[in-house]
Amino acid sequence: MKTLLITGAAGQLGQLLRRQYAAQRQFKVLACDSAMLDITDDSALQRLFSAVRPDIVINCAAYTAVDSAEQQPERCMLVNAVASASLAALCRQYDSLLISFSTDYVFDGQHNAPYTESDPASPLNLYGKSKLLAEDAVVQAGRYITFRTSWLFSALPGNFASSIWRRAVRGEPVSVVSDQLGGPTPASALAEAVYRLTMDYAAQTCLPYGLYHFCGYPYCSWYDFAKAIYQLAAPQHQHCLTAINSPFPGSLAVRPAYSCLDSSLFQRTFTQPATDWRTEIESYVKKMRV
């Protein structure tokens, strides 16, 4: 039986991946949260690889607090860039497949058509810079797949959608920027894509390695996304939602005005359909609890 290691397993994507692998028998899954495995601890990583010899590593561990990253640049770089390089080196040494996740925030937002994988990246904020360095670092694993994704959401607490939902049902006044466009992406759709890919890998031990964009459609603004949540969760409170221009008050990081990702390469290569976030948000709204 092949062994699959999930790092950052208590995060949004990590939790959904754990659920995704719960019912299968193809892999022995070792899911480590940050207390079990700190990916910045090189000796802990080496001990784990030596003991477990994972066939696949899915790195969900990341520093994702975009504003705080501006105040903690060293920590953000250490977790996202330096630790990714350590993981990649170990994956090369142990011949493991490394699956990683990057972000639409590697782009500066100057485009007016969806970004493809070959478009040059030029991040505006520290988080985006650290993830771009991570993208470069993971290549050294040899066997690697990087999903560059955007605006992940789920029914779990702590993401934009669940935060807006909570305030919508309470009827609190909410202001949301309408001048940043991107693609909301259901975290469960990404978890499912990763699951399918690892099943293919288990069957073939070979994949079209590389970087793939993965985001939901249709593209919209953060305000449009919030509006859709209001319409489903609390239409009686829609008057509480206001469109504003960025920056959102209190933001420390600059965000790209346009970060729509063209996911067609992934869809063609892996014969996967596009993901409509509107369908997903309906079921999420039903699952969300205050």
Ligand SMILES: NC(=O)C1=CN([C@@H]2O[C@H](COP(=O)(O)OP(=O)(O)OC[C@H]3O[C@@H](n4cnc5c(N)ncnc54)[C@H](OP(=O)(O)O)[C@@H]3O)[C@@H](O)[C@H]2O)C=CC1
């Ligand atoms: N969320 C989004 O909208 C997007 C996310 N991505 C990328 O997708 C990936 C998954 O994101 P998501 O699940 O939403 O992020 P989360 O913030 O929900 O999860 C990240 C996890 O990483 C853990 N972590 C942080 N530092 C370390 C460390 N040193 N060692 C081990 N674990 C650590 C955190 O644990 P703890 O809380 O204990 O520190 C947390 O559980 C990330 O690479 C992110 O950059 C890309 C685009 C959009």
Ligand SMILES: Cc1cn([C@H]2C[C@H](O)[C@@H](COP(=O)(O)OP(=O)(O)O[C@H]3O[C@@H](C)C(=O)[C@@H](O)[C@H]3O)O2)c(=O)[nH]c1=O
């Ligand atoms: C919560 C909130 C945010 N905003 C704005 C701030 C910002 O410009 C935008 C999104 O804010 P958030 O803080 O939720 O998300 P942000 O941290 O910008 O989101 C990013 O997370 C990282 C990890 C990624 O990789 C990105 O793809 C993206 O999902 O919406 C509002 O206008 N009103 C609000 O009530």
